[in-house]
Amino acid sequence: MGEIIEILEELDPFFFRIKFTVTGEERVVSVDPDKRALFHLHDDKTLPPMACPFLRQTSNKKYVCAVHTSRPELCCRYSCYRILVLDSQERTVGRVTDATRYFITGDADLRRLWNREIACVKILDEKCWEEHVEQTLIRSGYRVIR
Numbered sequence: 634m635g636e637i638i639e640i641l642e643e644l645d646p647f648f649f650r651i652k653f654t655v656t657g658e659e660r661v662v663s664v665d666p667d668k669r670a671l672f673h674l675h676d677d678k679t680l681p682p683m684a685c686p687f688l689r690q691t692s693n694k695k696y697v698c699a700v701h702t703s704r705p706e707l708c709c710r711y712s713c714y715r716i717l718v719l720d721s722q723e724r725t726v727g728r729v730t731d732a733t734r735y736f737i738t739g740d741a742d743l744r745r746l747w748n749r750e751i752a753c754v755k756i757l758d759e760k761c762w763e764e765h766v767e768q769t770l771i772r773s774g775y776r777v778i779r
């Protein structure tokens with residue numbers, strides 16, 4: 634999601650004008666009042682590579698969205714995701730949840746492809762793994778947003 638959500642302007646320490654690069658949607662988001670301390674006192678090392686700038690890890694190792702209340706529409710529809718998979722008609726057919734490699738799909742063909750060419754491949758580096766996922770799915774005619 635780090636490539637998907639772009640901060641265009643910091644309006645104040647807790648208000649940001651952002652752009653959702655997939656849809657072009659622009660909006661102002663605000664850090665939820667109960668997450669303000671966490672938002673500014675975080676350690677980048679606790680976040681996965683390419684994480685959304687508003688993702689934070691709590692003291693009990695849970696990932697939370699710091700702007701949950703005002704998050705963009707696409708986040709509301711699909712929750713926080715790491716990779717979104719669209720078919721040739723731009724329908725969402727699968728997603729990897731943020732900060733994990735956990736893949737969700739209701740499409741049997743896509744699940745078979747995932748199990749055959751992605752799930753069984755051992756790639757430790759997260760960025761390389763995402764690139765492998767993207768290339769594999771693109772070769773099979775899917776579009777990948779990450």
Ligand code: SF4
Pocket residue numbers: 634638685686687688697698699700701704705708712713714731
């Ligand atoms: S839901 Fe996830 S991707 Fe969306 S703003 Fe929050 S942390 Fe970022």
